[in-house]
Amino acid sequence: MAFQEKRTAPAAAFGSALGLVLVAQLLFAVAAVAQDGQAQDRDAEAASGAELFQLCAQCHGEDGGGNKLYLAPAIAGLDEWYVEMQLNEFRNGYRGLHFDDIGGMRMRPMAMTLRSETELKNVAAYVAQMPKTSPAKTLEGDVDNGKQLYVLCGACHGQQAEGMEAQKAPALTHLDDWYLVEQLMKFKLGIRGTRPGDPYGVLMGPNSPMALTLKTDQSVRDVVAYILTLRAADHAAAK
Amino acid sequence: MIEQYLPALSTYAGDIDGVITLIAVLTGFWYVLCNIVFFGFIFRYRAKSGASEYITGEEKELKRWVTIPHLLVLVCDLFIIYGAVRVWVDVKQTLPEQPYATVRVVGQQWAWSFVHPGADGKLDTADDIKTVDDLHIVKDKPYIYELVARDVLHNFSVPVFRLKQDAIPGRVIKGWFTATDTGVYDIQCAEICGIGHGVMGARIHITTEEQHAAWIAENTPANLATAPAAPPERKPLAATALAAR
Numbered sequence: 001m002a003f004q005e006k007r008t009a010p011a012a013a014f015g016s017a018l019g020l021v022l023v024a025q026l027l028f029a030v031a032a033v034a035q036d037g038q039a040q041d042r043d044a045e046a047a048s049g050a051e052l053f054q055l056c057a058q059c060h061g062e063d064g065g066g067n068k069l070y071l072a073p074a075i076a077g078l079d080e081w082y083v084e085m086q087l088n089e090f091r092n093g094y095r096g097l098h099f100d101d102i103g104g105m106r107m108r109p110m111a112m113t114l115r116s117e118t119e120l121k122n123v124a125a126y127v128a129q130m131p132k133t134s135p136a137k138t139l140e141g142d143v144d145n146g147k148q149l150y151v152l153c154g155a156c157h158g159q160q161a162e163g164m165e166a167q168k169a170p171a172l173t174h175l176d177d178w179y180l181v182e183q184l185m186k187f188k189l190g191i192r193g194t195r196p197g198d199p200y201g202v203l204m205g206p207n208s209p210m211a212l213t214l215k216t217d218q219s220v221r222d223v224v225a226y227i228l229t230l231r232a233a234d235h236a237a238a239k
Numbered sequence: 240m241i242e243q244y245l246p247a248l249s250t251y252a253g254d255i256d257g258v259i260t261l262i263a264v265l266t267g268f269w270y271v272l273c274n275i276v277f278f279g280f281i282f283r284y285r286a287k288s289g290a291s292e293y294i295t296g297e298e299k300e301l302k303r304w305v306t307i308p309h310l311l312v313l314v315c316d317l318f319i320i321y322g323a324v325r326v327w328v329d330v331k332q333t334l335p336e337q338p339y340a341t342v343r344v345v346g347q348q349w350a351w352s353f354v355h356p357g358a359d360g361k362l363d364t365a366d367d368i369k370t371v372d373d374l375h376i377v378k379d380k381p382y383i384y385e386l387v388a389r390d391v392l393h394n395f396s397v398p399v400f401r402l403k404q405d406a407i408p409g410r411v412i413k414g415w416f417t418a419t420d421t422g423v424y425d426i427q428c429a430e431i432c433g434i435g436h437g438v439m440g441a442r443i444h445i446t447t448e449e450q451h452a453a454w455i456a457e458n459t460p461a462n463l464a465t466a467p468a469a470p471p472e473r474k475p476l477a478a479t480a481l482a483a484r
C-alpha cells in the first residue's frame with residue numbers, strides 16, 4: 001500500500017528533538033537555581049500553618065481527630081505551647097528515639113520536616129485553633145477508682161484536666177483514651193521521658209509520682225476512664 | 240568511576256560498581272549505535288520528490304536488521320549474567336564463616352532501629368545495646384546483619400556499601416558486610432513504606448575497634464542505669480502532689 005502524505009523534513013524532526021533536550025536542560029537549571037534561593041531565605045518563605053497541616057492530616061485526619069490505625073492521636077485544639085513543646089521534643093529526640101516507641105518513631109521524622117522555628121510555631125498555632133474533637137471511648141475502666149487516683153494528676157494537670165502551662169502539664173480531656181493509656185504505659189516502662197537531658201518527660205517517668213500511684217494496668221485504665229468524664233465539664237466551661 | 244561520586248566502603252562495593260559499569264557500557268554502546276542507525280535512516284530516507292513506498296519489513300534482508308542485533312544483545316546478556324551472578328552469590332548467598340559480630344537491623348515506620356551485641360559479643364543478652372537512627376560497627380570486620388521489619392516492607396540501604404536488602408515482616412533476612420574505612424554515612428530506606436518513607440534516614444558509624452569498645456562501655460544498659468539521672472524538679476512536684484491528696 002502506498003503512503004501518499006507529504007512528510008515533514010527530517011531536519012525539522014531532528015531539530016525539534018534537539019530543542020526538547022535543550023529546553024529540558026534549561027528547566028532543570030532554572031529549578032536548581034530556584035531551590036538554592038529557597039534554601040537561603042527559608043524563614044521569609046515559611047509555609048503557613050494550614051499548608052503545613054496538610055502533612056499532619058495524612059495520619060491525624062483533616063479535622064485533627066486522630067486515627068488509631070495509624071497510632072495518630074487527636075490533636076485538634078491542643079494548647080499551642082504544648083504542641084510546640086512536643087514538636088521540639090520529637091525533633092531533639094526526647095520522643096521517638098526509644099527502641100520500643102513505635103508511635104513516636106512515626107512522628108519524629110514528621111516533626112523533622114519542619115524547616116524552621118517559624119514553621120514550627122505556624123503549625124502549632126494552626127493545630128491549637130482547630131475545634132476540639134471528641135474521640136470515641138474505646139476502653140472500659142472504673143470511673144470511681146479513677147477519680148481517687150486522679151487527685152494526684154490534678155496537682156499538675158488541673159482538677160478538671162484542663163492543663164497547666166506553668167507545670168508543663170497538658171490538657172487531657174480531648175485526647176483518645178487509647179492514646180492516654182499508651183503514653184502512661186510508655187512513661188511507666190521508661191519508653192518515654194527517660195532520655196538524658198529531657199527536663200519534663202522525667203516528671204512522668206518510671207520513678208515519678210504517677211508511676212508510683214498507677215501501679216497496675218487496671219489503675220491506668222481507671223484513671224483514663226475518669227479523665228474522659230471531664231470532657232463534658234470542659235464543654236460546659238467553653239460555653 | 241562511581242566511587243568518585245560516592246565513596247565505596249565495603250569489600251564488595253567495587254564488585255557491584257563493576258557490574259553497574261559493565262551494564263552501563265554494554266547498554267550504552269547499543270543505545271548510541273541504535274541512535275546512529277535510526278538517525279542515519281531518517282536522513283537517508285528523507286522526503287524526496289516522487290511517491291513514498293510503504294515497507295512491511297518482511298523481506299529477509301530487512302529482517303536481518305532486527306535478528307542480528309538481537310543475537311548480539313543476547314551475547315552481551317551472557318556477560319552481564321555471568322558478572323552479576325558471580326557478585327550476587329558472593330554478596331547475597333554467602334555468609335562469612337567467622338563473623339566478628341551479628342547486629343539486628345529493624346525497620347519500622349519511619350525509622351531504623353538497631354540491636355548491637357554488648358561486651359559479650361552476643362545478641363539477645365542483657366547487655367545488648369538498642370538504638371534508634373544510629374548503627375555502630377567496626378572497620379575491617381565481617382558483620383552479619385539480621386534484618387527484620389515491624390510493620391510493612393522496608394529496604395535496608397547503605398549507599399557507601401552498595402548494599403540494599405528488602406526487609407519483610409515475619410521474616411529474618413541475613414546478610415553481611417565488611418566496612419573498609421571509618422566515618423559516618425547514610426542509611427536509607429529504599430522500599431516505599433508510607434508517607435514518611437522519604438525521611439526514614441539513619442546513620443552508620445564505622446569506627447576502630449578501640450573506639451567501638453569505648454562506645455560499648457559508655458552505652459551498656461547496666462552502666463547507664465548507675466548514671467545520675469535524678470531530676471531536680473521531681474521532689475517539689477511530689478510534695479505538691481501529695482499535699483493536694
Ligand SMILES: [Cu+2]
Nearest residue numbers: 393428432439
Ligand atoms: Cu521504610
